[in-house]
Amino acid sequence: MSTVLIKNGRIITAVDDYQADILIEDGRVRTIGKDIAVGDGVEVHDAAGLLVIPGGVDVHTHLDWEFGSARTVDTFETGTMAAAFGGTTTVVDFCNQNHGESPLVGLEDWYQRSASACIDVAAHMIMLDVNDQSLEDMKTLIHREGVSSFKLFMAYPGVLMLDDGALFKAMRMAGDNGAMICVHAENGGVIQVLVDEAVAAGNRSPKFHSLTRPTIMEGEATHRAIRISELAETPLYIVHLSAAEALAAVTEGRDRGIAVHAETCPHYLFLTDEEYDRPEFEGAKYVMTPPLRTHHHQEAMWRGLKTNDLQVISTDHCPFCFAEQPYGLKFSKQQGADDFSKIPNGAPGLETRLPLVFDGCVNDKGMSLNRFVELTSTTPAKLFGMFPKKGTIAVGTDGDIVLFDPDETWTITAAEHHSRIDYSLFEGRAVQGRVKKVFSRGNLVVDGTNWLGRAGGGEILKRSTSGVI
Numbered sequence: 001m002s003t004v005l006i007k008n009g010r011i012i013t014a015v016d017d018y019q020a021d022i023l024i025e026d027g028r029v030r031t032i033g034k035d036i037a038v039g040d041g042v043e044v045h046d047a048a049g050l051l052v053i054p055g056g057v058d059v060h061t062h063l064d065w066e067f068g069s070a071r072t073v074d075t076f077e078t079g080t081m082a083a084a085f086g087g088t089t090t091v092v093d094f095c096n097q098n099h100g101e102s103p104l105v106g107l108e109d110w111y112q113r114s115a116s117a118c119i120d121v122a123a124h125m126i127m128l129d130v131n132d133q134s135l136e137d138m139k140t141l142i143h144r145e146g147v148s149s150f151k152l153f154m155a156y157p158g159v160l161m162l163d164d165g166a167l168f169k170a171m172r173m174a175g176d177n178g179a180m181i182c183v184h185a186e187n188g189g190v191i192q193v194l195v196d197e198a199v200a201a202g203n204r205s206p207k208f209h210s211l212t213r214p215t216i217m218e219g220e221a222t223h224r225a226i227r228i229s230e231l232a233e234t235p236l237y238i239v240h241l242s243a244a245e246a247l248a249a250v251t252e253g254r255d256r257g258i259a260v261h262a263e264t265c266p267h268y269l270f271l272t273d274e275e276y277d278r279p280e281f282e283g284a285k286y287v288m289t290p291p292l293r294t295h296h297h298q299e300a301m302w303r304g305l306k307t308n309d310l311q312v313i314s315t316d317h318c319p320f321c322f323a324e325q326p327y328g329l330k331f332s333k334q335q336g337a338d339d340f341s342k343i344p345n346g347a348p349g350l351e352t353r354l355p356l357v358f359d360g361c362v363n364d365k366g367m368s369l370n371r372f373v374e375l376t377s378t379t380p381a382k383l384f385g386m387f388p389k390k391g392t393i394a395v396g397t398d399g400d401i402v403l404f405d406p407d408e409t410w411t412i413t414a415a416e417h418h419s420r421i422d423y424s425l426f427e428g429r430a431v432q433g434r435v436k437k438v439f440s441r442g443n444l445v446v447d448g449t450n451w452l453g454r455a456g457g458g459e460i461l462k463r464s465t466s467g468v469i
C-alpha cells in the first residue's frame with residue numbers, strides 16, 4: 001500500500017475549512033499539517049485550487065438486486081465504480097430477507113454479490129417476515145455482522161409490505177439493540193386500490209404511476225411510522241422522502257424530540273412530475289417510488305435541508321435500463337411498456353450525486369461547503385455507525401478523499417457514465433463542480449477519466465450502533 005501526500009488543498013469537513021497537506025499511510029490519514037516534508041517513494045498529488053473533501057457516503061443503493069420480476073442492472077463492480085467516479089467512496093446497500101427464510105441467508109447472498117465491490121460497502125437488511133426467529137436473527141445481524149439498520153416497507157402489499165404490528169415488533173427489537181429502522185413510508189393498501197382502478201380503467205401510461213401515489217399517503221405513512229417508532233423507542237430514518245406532508249410529520253416529530261431522521265434524493269430536489277409528460281414511453285425513466293412531485297413539494301424539500309429536518313441526501317440508486325437490450329427484459333423498464341404498474345420502480349443516480357448536490361446546494365442555494373459535506377458524507381456516516389472512520393478527514397480516519405474542482409462546468413450524459421444504466425435522469429444538465437481524483441483508503445482509484453481501482457478492492461464494513469448523531 002503506497003504512502004500518499006495530498007498537498008496544497010483546501011480541506012473541507014462538516015466543521016472545518018482550512019489549507020493543509022494530508023499524509024496517508026497504510027490506508028489511513030497519518031498527519032495533517034503545513035508543508036509536510038516527505039522523502040522519495042511517496043506518491044504526491046497537488047491539490048492547489050481544489051477542495052479536499054471526505055469521500056461521499058451513499059446510504060441508499062440497490063446493486064445487483066432482485067426486485068419482483070426485475071433485477072437492477074449494476075453489479076457491485078459496475079455500481080461501485082460509478083460511485084467512485086462520482087466521488088462516493090462508501091455505499092450502504094439494501095439486501096433482503098426472502099419470505100420463509102432467515103435474513104442471515106439473505107446476508108450470505110449479499111456477501112457473495114458484494115465481493116466484487118471496488119470501494120467499501122455495508123449492508124442494511126430488508127425484513128420481509130417478522131416472527132420470533134427472524135427477530136432473534138436481527139440480534140445476530142446487529143451484534144455479529146455489524147448490520148445495524150433494517151428497512152421495513154409500508155408499501156407493496158403482498159410483496160414487501162409489513163403490517164403495523166410487524167413494524168412495531170421489528171422496531172422494538174432494533175431499538176433495544178442499537179440499530180435503526182429505515183422505512184419506505186407510503187400507505188400501500190390505499191395505493192394498491194388506486195393502481196388497480198387506474199389499470200382497469202385503461203390508464204396505463206407512466207404518468208399514472210405518479211397519479212396513483214398521492215403525497216398525503218406518504219404523509220400518512222410517515223406520521224404512522226413516527227408514532228410507532230416512538231412507542232417502540234427506536235431511532236427512525238425515513239428513506240427517499242419526497243412530499244411536503246411527510247416532511248411536516250418529520251418536522252413535528254423532531255420538534256417533539258423524537259429521534260426521527262430523513263433523507264431526500266437529488267431527483268426530488270431537481271426534477272418535478274412534469275417529466276411524466278414526456279412523449280411515448282419516455283416517462284418510464286422517471287418511474288421511481290415515491291414518484292417525482294410538483295414544485296410545491298420540491299420547495300418543501302429545500303426548506304427541509306435548510307432547517308435540518310432533512311439531514312441526508314442519498315441516491316436510491318436502483319437502476320433499470322430503458323432499453324431491453326443488451327441486458328434483457330429482466331433489467332429493463334420495457335416490462336411495463338403496456339402497463340405502468342409493471343414498470344420496475346427505480347432510477348439511477350450514484351454517479352452524479354456529489355456534483356449535483358454541490359451545484360444545487362452551494363452554487364444555487366448558497367449553502368456552506370460544510371453543509372454540503374455534512375449532507376453527503378458526515379451525517380450518513382454518523383447515523384449509520386461508520387463515523388469517524390468514514391465521513392470526515394482527521395488523523396486516524398480512512399484515507400477516503402476526493403479532490404473536487406468547484407469551478408469546472410461540465411454536462412451530464414449517460415454516454416460517459418460507468419454504470420451499466422443506459423440513461424441519466426439529468427441528461428444534458430450543466431453543472432458546476434467536478435470530481436477530479438478519488439482515493440479509497442489511500443489508493444488512487446479515479447484520476448480524471450482514468451479508472452485505477454479494481455473489482456474486489458472494497459472492504460465489507462461491519463457497522464456499530466446506528467441512529468446516534
Ligand code: DUC
Pocket residue numbers: 062184239240289290316318345346
Ligand atoms: N423503494 C426503494 O427504496 N427503492 C426502490 C423501490 C422502492 O420502492
Ligand code: ZN
Pocket residue numbers: 184239240289
Ligand atoms: Zn423504498
Ligand code: ZN
Pocket residue numbers: 060061062316317318
Ligand atoms: Zn431504495
